Amino acid sequence: MNTAHPALMQKKLINDPHDVVRQSLEGLALSHPHLLDVHYDPHFVRRIDGPIKGKVTLISGSGSGHEPLNTGYVGQGMLDAACPGAIFTSPTPDQYLSALDAVCGDQGALFITKNYAGGVLNIGMAMEMAQEQGYIVESVLVNDDVAIDDPKNRRGMGATVLVEKMAGAAAEEGRPLNAVTAIARQVAAQSRSMGVGLRSGASPLLGHPTFETRPDMIELGVGIHGERGRYEIPLTSADRITEMLLNPILDDLPLQPGDRVLAMVSGLGGTPLQELYIVFRHLHHLLEARGVTVERRLVGDYITSLDMAGCAITILRLTPELIRLWDASVRTPALWW
Amino acid sequence: MSQQITLAQLKRWLLRYADRIDQEASYLTELDAAIGDADHGVNMQQGMHKLRQRLLNMGDPNDAGLDVSGFLRMTAMTLISSIGGAAGPLYGSFFLHAARTAPHAATVDVTELADLFRSGLTGVRQRGKARPDDKTMIDALEPAVAALEQAAATGAEIPEAMAAACHAAEQGMLHTIGLEARKGRASYLGPRSIGHQDPGATSAYLLIQTAAEAFSENGVPE
Ligand SMILES: Nc1ncnc2c1ncn2[C@@H]1O[C@H](COP(=O)(O)OP(=O)(O)OP(=O)(O)O)[C@@H](O)[C@H]1O
Ligand SMILES: [Mg+2]
Numbered sequence: 001m002n003t004a005h006p007a008l009m010q011k012k013l014i015n016d017p018h019d020v021v022r023q024s025l026e027g028l029a030l031s032h033p034h035l036l037d038v039h040y041d042p043h044f045v046r047r048i049d050g051p052i053k054g055k056v057t058l059i060s061g062s063g064s065g066h067e068p069l070n071t072g073y074v075g076q077g078m079l080d081a082a083c084p085g086a087i088f089t090s091p092t093p094d095q096y097l098s099a100l101d102a103v104c105g106d107q108g109a110l111f112i113t114k115n116y117a118g119g120v121l122n123i124g125m126a127m128e129m130a131q132e133q134g135y136i137v138e139s140v141l142v143n144d145d146v147a148i149d150d151p152k153n154r155r156g157m158g159a160t161v162l163v164e165k166m167a168g169a170a171a172e173e174g175r176p177l178n179a180v181t182a183i184a185r186q187v188a189a190q191s192r193s194m195g196v197g198l199r200s201g202a203s204p205l206l207g208h209p210t211f212e213t214r215p216d217m218i219e220l221g222v223g224i225h226g227e228r229g230r231y232e233i234p235l236t237s238a239d240r241i242t243e244m245l246l247n248p249i250l251d252d253l254p255l256q257p258g259d260r261v262l263a264m265v266s267g268l269g270g271t272p273l274q275e276l277y278i279v280f281r282h283l284h285h286l287l288e289a290r291g292v293t294v295e296r297r298l299v300g301d302y303i304t305s306l307d308m309a310g311c312a313i314t315i316l317r318l319t320p321e322l323i324r325l326w327d328a329s330v331r332t333p334a335l336w337w
Numbered sequence: 338m339s340q341q342i343t344l345a346q347l348k349r350w351l352l353r354y355a356d357r358i359d360q361e362a363s364y365l366t367e368l369d370a371a372i373g374d375a376d377h378g379v380n381m382q383q384g385m386h387k388l389r390q391r392l393l394n395m396g397d398p399n400d401a402g403l404d405v406s407g408f409l410r411m412t413a414m415t416l417i418s419s420i421g422g423a424a425g426p427l428y429g430s431f432f433l434h435a436a437r438t439a440p441h442a443a444t445v446d447v448t449e450l451a452d453l454f455r456s457g458l459t460g461v462r463q464r465g466k467a468r469p470d471d472k473t474m475i476d477a478l479e480p481a482v483a484a485l486e487q488a489a490a491t492g493a494e495i496p497e498a499m500a501a502a503c504h505a506a507e508q509g510m511l512h513t514i515g516l517e518a519r520k521g522r523a524s525y526l527g528p529r530s531i532g533h534q535d536p537g538a539t540s541a542y543l544l545i546q547t548a549a550e551a552f553s554e555n556g557v558p559e
Binding site: 042063085086087088089090091092093094116117118121122124125147148153203205206210211223225226227228230 | 366370371373374375376379380383417418419420421422423424425426427429464465520521522524525526527529
């Protein structure tokens with residue numbers, strides 16, 4: 001067993017490790033009583049004013065430990081409900097079904113999930129059960145992580161936030177289920193991400209970092225579950241790391257001069273905003289140097305991996321419609337304008 | 338008449354599996370930390386705790402009005418709603434499909450057991466789309482079911498057939514060490530997944546191992 005990093009070991013603001021998910025949800029409910037409400041056993045977070053007539057219902061699910069994803073995106077203009085699983089564990093079908101019972105309006109529902117074995121399998125079961133009960137449901141899988149070569153096997157990363165925002169805006173406009181689903185799929189298809197891990201996070205239940213990084217080495221191509229990356233590489237400057245994150249994105253999402261993008265840098269939970277700005281600064285330079293316009297931007301901790309140090313870059317190729325949906329008003333704990 | 342596995346033995350199997358998962362939870366989680374996301378033991382423990390509660394509350398399954406099929410279905414629904422992750426739907430599908438093949442009777446013989454295990458395995462394969470050598474629980478389950486079928490076909494009694502299944506599951510579990518993962522979270526590591534034993538194959542081996550133990554004892558009361 002792994003016992004190094006005593007400084008990291010369980011120096012967390014927690015009580016009993018088994019109560020982390022529940023107590024964090026209780027705190028979320030107390031922090032945002034005007035926006036959302038939390039249901040326990042099974043756990044889901046619901047928009048306070050749902051179900052809403054005439055609006056497609058958006059429900060997203062993922063393991064806990066990625067906050068603010070997804071519970072922080074419940075509210076006007078984004079999600080009707082979010083289903084938090086155990087730490088890094090996708091939620092169970094009955095969570096989705098209970099959330100659906102609580103918030104589904106009269107226009108059907110869209111389930112949003114990231115492309116992980118557990119996410120896909122549980123959503124698959126939830127969809128079958130919901131359909132058996134007469135619900136009209138669609139689902140979208142987010143798979144934007146270019147660290148994985150095979151697109152079918154790519155993980156969902158930062159694009160999840162963008163899908164939830166833009167599909168949420170489309171639903172709020174009163175668009176029908178097929179149109180909202182198409183927007184969600186379009187945003188997912190036009191986004192690419194790549195992440196870097198500097199230091200492993202520690203799961204409260206594991207009690208120690210998930211893995212050891214060797215001194216002066218970092219993990220390139222990490223996901224958001226505290227796992228190792230695709231490659232171990234020597235630590236280098238922020239500018240050089242930014243290039244190593246952007247290049248595989250551009251190999252996969254060719255951008256022409258004149259293209260307009262949303263550029264996102266999300267911290268993984270253990271890196272200060274100060275450093276994220278240093279990454280964003282160079283990302284901006286690199287894109288503009290290619291004639292690409294950074295039309296919209298998002299920098300901060302938006303999809304995290306407990307307290308892993310590092311960040312992930314997400315690039316979304318925009319269209320005028322997507323810009324409008326991004327700009328539409330939103331009132332959630334984590335996004336608000 | 339050939340030997341029969343009773344509902345009481347099925348119940349004892351799953352209670353024993355719940356205990357084994359408790360004992361091995363941190364081991365399973367450590368295996369998952371190496372090539373996954375360090376939650377497999379925790380997920381399994383959570384699900385098996387729920388199932389243990391249900392089993393203990395139920396008392397004698399016969400009195401609860403359950404046949405083998407109903408008993409396996411109750412197990413499936415409990416696991417689906419409480420394990421989470423990839424393992425929840427997969428183990429859930431194992432028991433759900435096994436329930437579909439299982440007789441509406443209070444006991445099963447070795448041939449029926451092999452049939453319902455085969456059916457459970459088919460459920461896992463349909464749900465997860467993994468094939469042998471993808472480095473998943475399939476690699477422990479597939480050889481176990483094949484060994485059980487073969488033993489049943491040659492007229493072996495239950496303890497002997499289950500011992501063969503258990504041995505095959507263990508070999509299959511160990512075989513995952515050398516494999517590169519092609520399904521599930523470990524596949525994200527590509528070649529870096531080689532050299533580690535798959536956590537799901539390990540929990541699947543424990544499932545077969547505890548079945549072998551519970552089905553080979555007869556008549557021991559709870
Ligand atoms: N498609 C699949 N088919 C069969 N078994 C699979 C498949 N995908 C994963 N597994 C098994 O599941 C095990 C991992 O289960 P675990 O409970 O840790 O879920 P997880 O992958 O972490 O889920 P999540 O994606 O929600 O985090 C693996 O070790 C593997 O044996
Ligand atoms: Mg796992």
